[in-house]
Amino acid sequence: MSGNVLAVLEERDGKLRKVSFEVVTAARRLGAKIDAVVCDASNREGAAAALADRAKTGYRAVVFAGTATGKDLAPRVAARLGVPVAADLTDLVAEGGGGGLVVTRPVYAGKALLKVKVTAQPAVLSLRPNVFTPDADAAAVTPERLAVKPGGRVTVREIKAAPAGMLDVAEAQVIISGGRGLKEPANFRVLEELAHAFGGRAAVGASRAVVDAGWRAHSDQVGQTGKTVSPSLYIAVGISGAIQHLAGMRTSKVIVAINKDKDAPIFKVADYGVVGDLFEIVPKLTEEIRKLHG
Amino acid sequence: MKIAVCIKRVPDSETRVKIAADGKSLDEAGVKFVLNPYDEFAVEEALRRKEAAGTGEVAVFSLGPAAAQETIRTALAMGADRGVLLQTDKIPADPFEAAKLLAAELRGSSWDLILFGRMAIDDYNTQVGPLVAELLNLPCVTAVAHLEIDGTKGVAEREIEGGIEVVDFPLPAVLTADKGLNEPRYPALKGIMAAKKKPLEVKPVQPGTGTLEIVALIPPPERKEGKIVGEGAGAVGELVRLLREEAKVL
Numbered sequence: 001m002s003g004n005v006l007a008v009l010e011e012r013d014g015k016l017r018k019v020s021f022e023v024v025t026a027a028r029r030l031g032a033k034i035d036a037v038v039c040d041a042s043n044r045e046g047a048a049a050a051l052a053d054r055a056k057t058g059y060r061a062v063v064f065a066g067t068a069t070g071k072d073l074a075p076r077v078a079a080r081l082g083v084p085v086a087a088d089l090t091d092l093v094a095e096g097g098g099g100g101l102v103v104t105r106p107v108y109a110g111k112a113l114l115k116v117k118v119t120a121q122p123a124v125l126s127l128r129p130n131v132f133t134p135d136a137d138a139a140a141v142t143p144e145r146l147a148v149k150p151g152g153r154v155t156v157r158e159i160k161a162a163p164a165g166m167l168d169v170a171e172a173q174v175i176i177s178g179g180r181g182l183k184e185p186a187n188f189r190v191l192e193e194l195a196h197a198f199g200g201r202a203a204v205g206a207s208r209a210v211v212d213a214g215w216r217a218h219s220d221q222v223g224q225t226g227k228t229v230s231p232s233l234y235i236a237v238g239i240s241g242a243i244q245h246l247a248g249m250r251t252s253k254v255i256v257a258i259n260k261d262k263d264a265p266i267f268k269v270a271d272y273g274v275v276g277d278l279f280e281i282v283p284k285l286t287e288e289i290r291k292l293h294g
Numbered sequence: 295m296k297i298a299v300c301i302k303r304v305p306d307s308e309t310r311v312k313i314a315a316d317g318k319s320l321d322e323a324g325v326k327f328v329l330n331p332y333d334e335f336a337v338e339e340a341l342r343r344k345e346a347a348g349t350g351e352v353a354v355f356s357l358g359p360a361a362a363q364e365t366i367r368t369a370l371a372m373g374a375d376r377g378v379l380l381q382t383d384k385i386p387a388d389p390f391e392a393a394k395l396l397a398a399e400l401r402g403s404s405w406d407l408i409l410f411g412r413m414a415i416d417d418y419n420t421q422v423g424p425l426v427a428e429l430l431n432l433p434c435v436t437a438v439a440h441l442e443i444d445g446t447k448g449v450a451e452r453e454i455e456g457g458i459e460v461v462d463f464p465l466p467a468v469l470t471a472d473k474g475l476n477e478p479r480y481p482a483l484k485g486i487m488a489a490k491k492k493p494l495e496v497k498p499v500q501p502g503t504g505t506l507e508i509v510a511l512i513p514p515p516e517r518k519e520g521k522i523v524g525e526g527a528g529a530v531g532e533l534v535r536l537l538r539e540e541a542k543v544l
Contacts, residue, residue: 078390083505108320114510115512154434160459254541275524
């Protein structure tokens with residue numbers, strides 16, 4: 001059994017995704033040498049077979065990104081190797097010598113962390129996106145392209161892309177999320193203007209309440225029944241901060257809350273809070289951000 | 295349509311997490327348990343598919359302690375026909391062990407669909423469905439938010455970052471349900487009464503130890519005490535200064 005680590009990278013439109021550099025960075029923590037691979041995942045079973053066949057040649061660990069594709073692919077590969085996935089990791093520590101590995105994963109809506117010793121050979125891991133800060137040279141990686149045999153039963157027929165210029169909340173560096181405090185769907189415009197002021201780095205998210213009310217798409221929902229995000233900056237606007245919402249955003253690096261209710265639970269997790277009328281505060285913030293980026 | 299739905303008993307998401315004396319598990323005293331919300335979408339979808347077909351069976355399976363019978367009764371009250379509890383006091387920390395037990399139970403019957411929730415809201419493992427699919431050598435689509443079935447051909451849509459994937463698959467298949475697939479029904483009183491008389495089989499199982507060993511369950515790191523910068527639009531200047539100079543995110 002070699003001590004090498006297999007890093008499974010993802011690309012979109014022919015380019016490696018940022019999350020791939022996070023995978024490279026985490027994989028390097030586990031082994032002196034990593035083999036980085038990519039493969040076409042549109043034939044899911046073929047991709048799983050190709051990755052499992054490679055993994056069987058002797059790796060200490062196989063590292064996936066916990067993206068929509070990674071979460072789908074990793075268990076298929078793991079099952080073929082007869083092991084589980086240690087999923088959604090926010091930390092990992094290789095133990096000295098024996099090849100042991102201790103990983104950390106949030107559970108119970110982020111209200112606790114589980115530390116788990118992984119004894120599987122190989123260890124199949126998936127990483128929570130945006131948690132591991134990529135090494136400066138991770139982007140220099142040149143992955144090997146694995147061939148995928150045709151003939152799988154499960155195939156991606158097409159990808160309906162979100163409208164051009166729309167950044168997904170799961171990938172944005174800055175997220176401005178709105179809740180019931182916005183009062184009506186059209187008012188999300190003030191959040192979109194703020195997002196726009198960040199110049200392509202920001203996305204607009206939403207609380208469960210406004211998604212259930214049909215104001216915003218489910219793909220924008222942050223929280224337990226939506227997406228889990230870890231942006232550099234999370235601005236919660238008119239969101240009270242129900243535990244289901246916190247589950248999706250509490251690992252954000254910096255949290256700002258804007259709410260008229262000074263007792264709203266969101267202020268307990270926020271690094272910075274502004275109490276007051278969001279319809280006065282947000283446009284002013286947009287103006288200030290524009291000045292910075294202007 | 296013969297449909298199996300695998301469901302899990304989980305702590306309600308509002309639960310205050312108190313760590314048990316062993317330092318490795320949840321202190322369950324006073325904790326309210328519910329049917330995993332994503333599994334509700336799976337149960338609902340199974341019921342709608344059976345209702346549309348006009349014939350068939352919806353059977354629910356759960357791996358868990360004796361108390362998971364209540365969870366199964368919830369699904370029966372929604373309209374499922376029968377339940378099977380694979381009873382063990384300890385749900386294995388290794389989801390592959392859970393998948394092996396479920397796959398062993400499901401193997402041997404000819405299901406048109408085997409449905410799961412996309413993930414359980416307690417352990418966030420997001421994998422028992424696809425693991426079972428691999429063990430049974432069935433095609434699998436995860437996190438299905440829209441589903442169309444025509445005979446033995448299925449088309450599923452799943453959300454990915456920045457778009458929606460449209461996936462072709464043949465039946466029989468294993469699918470995991472995401473929010474958006476449907477609006478789960480609430481059990482009506484009539485359903486709750488009927489559920490008490492529906493068959494619920496209890497089978498003791500012994501999960502293997504697996505390859506994931508829990509070392510500790512710990513509270514998340516406290517976020518450092520935040521501050522209220524001020525009130526109203528007048529506080530925005532100071533907020534921006536703090537974000538630039540203190541937090542360094544602008």
